[in-house]
Amino acid sequence: EAGVAQSPRYKIIEKRQSVAFWCNPISGHATLYWYQQILGQGPKLLIQFQNNGVVDDSQLPKDRFSAERLKGVDSTLKIQPAKLEDSAVYLCASSLDHGGTDTQYFGPGTRLTVL
Amino acid sequence: KNEVEQSPQNLTAQEGEFITINCSYSVGISALHWLQQHPGGGIVSLFMLSSGKKKHGRLIATINIQEKHSSLHITASHPRDSAVYICAAHKGAQKLVFGQGTRLTINP
Numbered sequence: 001e002a003g004v005a006q007s008p009r010y011k012i013i014e015k016r017q018s019v020a021f022w023c024n025p026i027s028g029h030a031t032l033y034w035y036q037q038i039l040g041q042g043p044k045l046l047i048q049f050q051n052n053g054v055v056d057d058s059q060l061p062k063d064r065f066s067a068e069r070l071k072g073v074d075s076t077l078k079i080q081p082a083k084l085e086d087s088a089v090y091l092c093a094s095s096l097d098h099g100g101t102d103t104q105y106f107g108p109g110t111r112l113t114v115l
Numbered sequence: 116k117n118e119v120e121q122s123p124q125n126l127t128a129q130e131g132e133f134i135t136i137n138c139s140y141s142v143g144i145s146a147l148h149w150l151q152q153h154p155g156g157g158i159v160s161l162f163m164l165s166s167g168k169k170k171h172g173r174l175i176a177t178i179n180i181q182e183k184h185s186s187l188h189i190t191a192s193h194p195r196d197s198a199v200y201i202c203a204a205h206k207g208a209q210k211l212v213f214g215q216g217t218r219l220t221i222n223p
Binding site for chain 1: 119148150157158159160163201203210211213214215216
C-alpha cells in the first residue's frame with residue numbers, strides 16, 4: 001500500500017514570495033490533515049479536511065495561508081506571502097475516517113526555509 | 116502551559132539501557148498516540164492506546180487515565196532507536212494535540 005506522498009521535499013524561498021505544497025493521501029482515506037512543525041516543537045494542526053470539506057481550520061493563519069482539497073483526494077497548501085517565521089516542516093497526514101481516534105499516517109514532510 | 120507535556124526533552128543513553136519517556140496531559144482525551152520521527156523522515160505511529168498497556172517488540176506503552184499520564188518504554192535500547200518520540204492526545208472527537216517531543220540518542 002502506498003503511503004502519503006508529499007512534494008516537494010525541500011523548498012527555499014525568500015520572504016514575501018509564494019509557495020505551494022502538494023499532498024496525496026493514502027487511497028480511500030477520507031480525512032486529510034496539514035500540520036506545521038517548527039524546529040524543536042511538536043506538530044501543530046493547520047487544517048483538517050473531511051473529503052472536500054473543512055472540519056477544522058482554527059489555527060490556519062488565513063491572511064497568508066490557504067488550502068484546498070477540491071475533489072476530496074489530493075490537497076494543496078499555499079503560503080502567500082511567506083514570512084521568516086514560516087520556516088518549518090509541513091506535514092500532511094491522512095486517516096481512514098474522522099471517526100474519533102483513527103490512526104493518522106504521515107507523509108515525509110516538506111521542509112520550507114524562508115530567507 | 117502546553118496541554119501535552121513530555122519529559123525529558125532530551126535523553127542520551129548507552130546501548131542496552133532501559134529507556135522511559137513520560138507524557139502528561141491536562142485535557143480529557145479519548146486516546147493517546149506515541150509517534151516516532153527519525154531525522155529527515157516522516158512520522159510513524161507506534162501505539163494508540165486508551166487504557167492499560169500495549170507491547171510491540173521492545174517497545175511498551177502504558178497509560179493511566181486517572182493520573183493523565185502515559186509512558187513509553189524501550190527495553191534493550193539500540194542506536195537505531197535514536198529518534199524523536201512524540202506523544203499526541205486525541206482531544207475530543209478529532210483534534211490531535213502534540214507534545215513537544217523527546218529527542219532520544221542511543222550511543223553504541
